[in-house]
Amino acid sequence: MTDDFPYQETKITPSMPEAQPMVPLHGWGRASSTSAHLTQIESISGAVSALRSAAQSGRGVVPRGLGRSYGDAAQNAGGTALDLTKLNRVLSVDAESEPPTVQVQAGVSLDSLMRTLLPFGLWVPVLPGTRQVTVGGAIAADVHGKNHHTEGSFGNHVASLDLLRADGEIQTLRPEGDTADLFWATIGGMGLTGVVLGATIVLQRTESAYFLVDTERCTDIDDLMARMSEGDDGYTYSVAWFDAVSRGKHMGRAVLTRGNKARLQDLTPKLRRDPLQFVAPSLGTIPEIFPNRMVNRATAKAFSTAWYYKAPKYRVGELQNITSFFHPLDIVAEWNRIYGPHGFLQYQFVVPFSEDETFRRCFELIVNSGHVSCLNVLKRFGPGNAAPLSFPMQGWTLTVDLPIEEGLDSLCNTLDELVVAAGGRVYLAKDSRLSASTFRQMYPRLDDFLAVRRKVDPDGLFNSDLARRLQLH
Amino acid sequence: MIDALGAPQSLLLLGGTSDIALAIARRYAAVRTLRVVLAARPTPRRSAAAAELAELGCTVEEVDLEARDAFSREAAIEQAFAGGDIDVAVVAFGLLGDAEQAWTDPALVSELAEVNYVAPVHLGVLLSNKMKAQSHGRIVALSSVAGERVRRSNFVYGSTKAGMDAFYLGLGEALRGTGVQVLVVRPGFVKSKMTDGLPAAPLAVTPQEVAEATVAGVKEKREIIWVPAPMRVVMSGLRHVPRPLFRRLPI
Numbered sequence A: 001m002t003d004d005f006p007y008q009e010t011k012i013t014p015s016m017p018e019a020q021p022m023v024p025l026h027g028w029g030r031a032s033s034t035s036a037h038l039t040q041i042e043s044i045s046g047a048v049s050a051l052r053s054a055a056q057s058g059r060g061v062v063p064r065g066l067g068r069s070y071g072d073a074a075q076n077a078g079g080t081a082l083d084l085t086k087l088n089r090v091l092s093v094d095a096e097s098e099p100p101t102v103q104v105q106a107g108v109s110l111d112s113l114m115r116t117l118l119p120f121g122l123w124v125p126v127l128p129g130t131r132q133v134t135v136g137g138a139i140a141a142d143v144h145g146k147n148h149h150t151e152g153s154f155g156n157h158v159a160s161l162d163l164l165r166a167d168g169e170i171q172t173l174r175p176e177g178d179t180a181d182l183f184w185a186t187i188g189g190m191g192l193t194g195v196v197l198g199a200t201i202v203l204q205r206t207e208s209a210y211f212l213v214d215t216e217r218c219t220d221i222d223d224l225m226a227r228m229s230e231g232d233d234g235y236t237y238s239v240a241w242f243d244a245v246s247r248g249k250h251m252g253r254a255v256l257t258r259g260n261k262a263r264l265q266d267l268t269p270k271l272r273r274d275p276l277q278f279v280a281p282s283l284g285t286i287p288e289i290f291p292n293r294m295v296n297r298a299t300a301k302a303f304s305t306a307w308y309y310k311a312p313k314y315r316v317g318e319l320q321n322i323t324s325f326f327h328p329l330d331i332v333a334e335w336n337r338i339y340g341p342h343g344f345l346q347y348q349f350v351v352p353f354s355e356d357e358t359f360r361r362c363f364e365l366i367v368n369s370g371h372v373s374c375l376n377v378l379k380r381f382g383p384g385n386a387a388p389l390s391f392p393m394q395g396w397t398l399t400v401d402l403p404i405e406e407g408l409d410s411l412c413n414t415l416d417e418l419v420v421a422a423g424g425r426v427y428l429a430k431d432s433r434l435s436a437s438t439f440r441q442m443y444p445r446l447d448d449f450l451a452v453r454r455k456v457d458p459d460g461l462f463n464s465d466l467a468r469r470l471q472l473h
Numbered sequence B: 001m002i003d004a005l006g007a008p009q010s011l012l013l014l015g016g017t018s019d020i021a022l023a024i025a026r027r028y029a030a031v032r033t034l035r036v037v038l039a040a041r042p043t044p045r046r047s048a049a050a051a052e053l054a055e056l057g058c059t060v061e062e063v064d065l066e067a068r069d070a071f072s073r074e075a076a077i078e079q080a081f082a083g084g085d086i087d088v089a090v091v092a093f094g095l096l097g098d099a100e101q102a103w104t105d106p107a108l109v110s111e112l113a114e115v116n117y118v119a120p121v122h123l124g125v126l127l128s129n130k131m132k133a134q135s136h137g138r139i140v141a142l143s144s145v146a147g148e149r150v151r152r153s154n155f156v157y158g159s160t161k162a163g164m165d166a167f168y169l170g171l172g173e174a175l176r177g178t179g180v181q182v183l184v185v186r187p188g189f190v191k192s193k194m195t196d197g198l199p200a201a202p203l204a205v206t207p208q209e210v211a212e213a214t215v216a217g218v219k220e221k222r223e224i225i226w227v228p229a230p231m232r233v234v235m236s237g238l239r240h241v242p243r244p245l246f247r248r249l250p251i
């Protein structure tokens, strides 16, 4: 081809050359996916320069961990998403200090962090229902576990964190002192104050990786709530699964499991030989072949009945490993695929203890709605913390998984109204549909959060689909 | 953003006083609080529509749009997107005109072509440029079965709809992979202010029915829908009727 080749002049060039290709991103619920430029972060300097170049694009940046939030929190249509999962080193473990601590990069998963710490007899104080979340995601959503009533949420155990701010500066934040405001806005701040690059986490000591578990079957919702209110304080960990399909006299039948960390003396001689062994079996990955409506009334009913009767009526002091007590869902990877291409949503709310009537009404609405849910969790939260967008508050919390079907919007809207009226709220890490106005009613400290955010990120460089939906600017 | 249940939080109605456009807004307003941008001529009808939607809990912005004027079209799009992302944009205006006058009056034929074809395709390009930058959004083009097989009785109108329909189907293809989707809605005879006084045809529908089908189409990410759905079969039959016979059909 020569220089004067006529087509050279008229060659069509793409009008908008793109640095990185657009990648469709979705949350764990697999609904409302959008595309963003996904940038892998492998070093601190990489994070700084990625932030700088993303600033040019005009659609902002969102940090992203393992994508275990259910909705649109880690998506940013047309903008940039920073994938932090390669920034995943455990930097140092201080097992001698009292209390012990660990310093990590933000992309490390709680799964690998636990594996690293257990041989030292150290324990991550707050674990959500899956270990496949990053420390950054655990901080940004201020996650809670089965021990919220005794230990609070993840943010309560962060001694300090390093935040890459919109101006490109990296700042170390602590829960007290002059950086406290930005620290607490970052806890539960859904990645909108900056990128958490690393953190120091306060740990607990443990003699074993096992639990002493008591299991009880409860005949209905009243029985369940009564038992939890009375007995929870005797246990570090407590959670109930309930049947959200059966109506009539079985309505709200439940399996309550509560337990404490097992000490050496609680173990069988065989387990005592390797008390800190991490048991994490895998049954493989669910293939992407499930149609919509796989989870329907019939399958959910069969599942719920089986789950209920599989549990012993009453059993005390059973030894269970981490996976069976904490993370039965982690045994199968990508189980969310069983909901088919329409996806599903998770609705988790909390209302104060004084509103137990509202709680029952919400529960009945769900059971009688015709929408079916298999994974239904009920828990009592202890007091919340200083983070303005943190979800937990003292009260009852309930979680249901609902396949996306006709009429689900009005069910959720009705639940929202009841929750707002009761002074409760919905969890952002699970949400994919709240409106900005309802959200504002649920989070009375929103303006405190926004004031910090506007100061640290006046141009709104940090942005996400969730931030646009809830007008977090 | 369009949420997990398929509901938008911002809606742009181009031709914001059309019966169908307003019926779409009402349906969305019933499930979610949303921002509605009403782009239309500044008439009492627009004010009334804005007031009604505000009553339903919407945040309403009124934007001037004179479909015949290219500058006005550009300004309207700029203004609509200045307030934030637009999740769903509906191209809802159109002019029926007197069919016999339309093919004999040069002024009227030009006007129909401008309003029903030039304006929609111009706006289609303006919209898709904005939405490509957002990497998300849906464009809904209200077409008509009249464009699918053009009839002698209203061929000028039919030809403009045929053109805009083809454009939007093509636009949908061109936008694949960008996160922006196009839905072409082909209603049959709609009982609305546009057809007031005309005898209703068989399979006639109401603006509410068109709105309902459109909302479902957006949710299911459809590319083309007929309202009512059986119209699709009727039209596919009509498309293949030989001209001499078609000429004699009482339609």
Ligand SMILES: Cc1cc2nc3c(=O)[nH]c(=O)nc-3n(C[C@H](O)[C@H](O)[C@H](O)COP(=O)(O)OP(=O)(O)OC[C@H]3O[C@@H](n4cnc5c(N)ncnc54)[C@H](O)[C@@H]3O)c2cc1C
Pocket (backbone or CB within 6 Å): A028, A062, A063, A064, A065, A066, A067, A068, A069, A070, A073, A074, A084, A106, A107, A127, A128, A129, A130, A132, A133, A134, A135, A136, A137, A138, A140, A141, A142, A143, A144, A145, A189, A190, A191, A192, A194, A195, A196, A197, A329, A429, A430
């Ligand atoms: C099966 C299952 C069970 C669950 N159980 C629980 C539970 O019991 N309790 C509970 O609280 N939650 C639970 N969750 C929710 C989950 O713990 C949270 O959504 C968590 O935030 C996911 O972390 P991630 O690394 O996947 O983050 P992502 O989903 O990728 O991101 C979540 C949010 O964190 C932000 N973020 C991520 N990394 C950073 C960073 N480095 N800096 C700043 N912001 C960042 C993102 O911007 C986004 O807003 C569960 C989720 C699943 C799938």
